[in-house]
Amino acid sequence: MKTLPKHGVKNVLIVGGGTAGWLTACFLAKQLGTGADADAVNITLVESKEIGIIGVGEGTFPSIRGTLATIGIDEARFIRECTATFKQGIRFDHWVRAPGAPGADHYFHPFSVPSQRPGGPELLPYWLQGAAGKDVAFAAAATMQKRVADASHAPKRPSDGDFMGPLNYAYHFDAGKFAALLSTHAQSLGVKHVQATVERVSLDDDGAIGAVHTKEESQLTADLYIDCTGFRAALIGDALGTAFRNINDVLFVDRALAMQVPYEQPDAPIPSYTIASAHEAGWTWDIGLHDRRGIGYVYSSRHTDDTRAEEILRGYIGKQAEGRNPRQLKLNVGYRDQHWVKNCVAVGLSGGFLEPLESSGIGLIETAAYLVSYLFPHDGDFEPVAKVFNEMMKARYERIVDFVKLHYCLTQRNDNPFWIDNADPASIPDSLKDKLAMWRKRAPHRMDFVVDYEMYPPSSWQYVLYGMEFATDLYANGKTLPRTEEARKEFAMIAQMSQRALADLPSHRAMVQYLTQRA
Ligand code: FAD
16 A cells, blocks of 8 residues: 655655746745745755756747736736737738638637627627628637737737736747746745756655655655656656657647847837748747747658758748857657656646647646646645546647647648648547537537636637638528627627727837836
């Protein structure tokens, strides 16, 4: 029979100080408290200066606002210290068809949900029926956010409170600065910081982690170990040998080249969305911060080589890339079925990584950190909480894989093998095929989703599905849409409100400057 820690879980050791390590430290310190009294939990974070953090991961999902508020970091400080900007969604360029082909060359995934007045009709079926007018994209018809973002306006006004605003939003930020802010904050909450490199991990008689041995300190022990060592997965992978499920047969990209470049003009408008542009063997991200852009090409090594990938990246950036060299990263795409094994929990890249198309990385860290603090096994009985944690994380990963694949598999591009292979039914998980089959006959509905298992709300699925020009044949249900007139008025009202919003909301750069200068 396994032995529980005699005194319950009093000591937590977080190994790794990237976004995963420090965010988990802040969450635990805030939710569980730290301090000298007998009931307090002692949290220590050990990180290796020589290894460093991955330093990418600059786009987030709106859940980050709740996370920052929960751990107690105010919005102006965050914007200032992380050179952060607002992200209202993602613009997908050339995902449906290749550049130059007739038809729309981009679509938008906004974070605001489709407008719905209390008692008013749900707009999607009426949009499908054509009530918003010909060639008006669902994202443009159903929310004012696309027009606001297109015009480089902010999602909020100076008079709006922290993390509030008329439109839903997340942020772009500098990953290194974010880790530094979280580190200072966690230490102010009582987290102990050790700088050392873990060289070896020893197991106890139950096969659980017994201690971590570092180059500098002799050894560190705890009741619960949190593996935030990134792709190295030093505890959950190397020491415990937990299996990693590779999903390269579904999501092909496995390399990244990243570069940071200044703006051509220092006062250029800052896009308040990520620009994700499809290329011949992958896609580029383009993220605007206060003072620079972060750009990267993620690509499939089975469909191109590194030299060609660098040409694509340089071609996209243009002259700002001259004299700069990209960083190359190899990506382990997939996840572990078991994130929590005995006295060890994986949070962040050590648990899994799916390509950064919809910023799932930091979103999954938020979920995991919240779950560890919520499920925290004070009595040291890990098994029941591990079961819940593993079920929840696996379910989320599976659904994110489907959601990310949705962006690829509906493409009409057949200009090169990467896109042809992506639309091959053999590469589409059955769970996604089933959803698509259902949505050929009726519009997706929130009841199609188990919301607690999903990172992305039903509206995100709708925006991507119809952005990719998916066809839903509502003919059979045509007569069950009796509120066309009301829906038409609603679409007209959204268009009108967008004009008012443009007059009301400051430019994105002005709002960022305002918060940067706020004390
Ligand atoms: P890391 O940042 O790698 O941190 C690992 C830590 O462990 C470091 O402190 C390191 O020093 C320490 N460490 C490792 N080994 C040892 C050891 N032996 N001893 C002591 N310490 C050790 N996510 C998003 O949400 N949005 C995005 O836009 C996004 N873009 C991405 C783009 C790319 C190309 C990649 C690869 C990832 C992206 N991600 C994105 C994911 C995101 O970067 C990560 O989820 C996030 O940075 C968390 O990383 P981490 O803390 O798990 O790992």
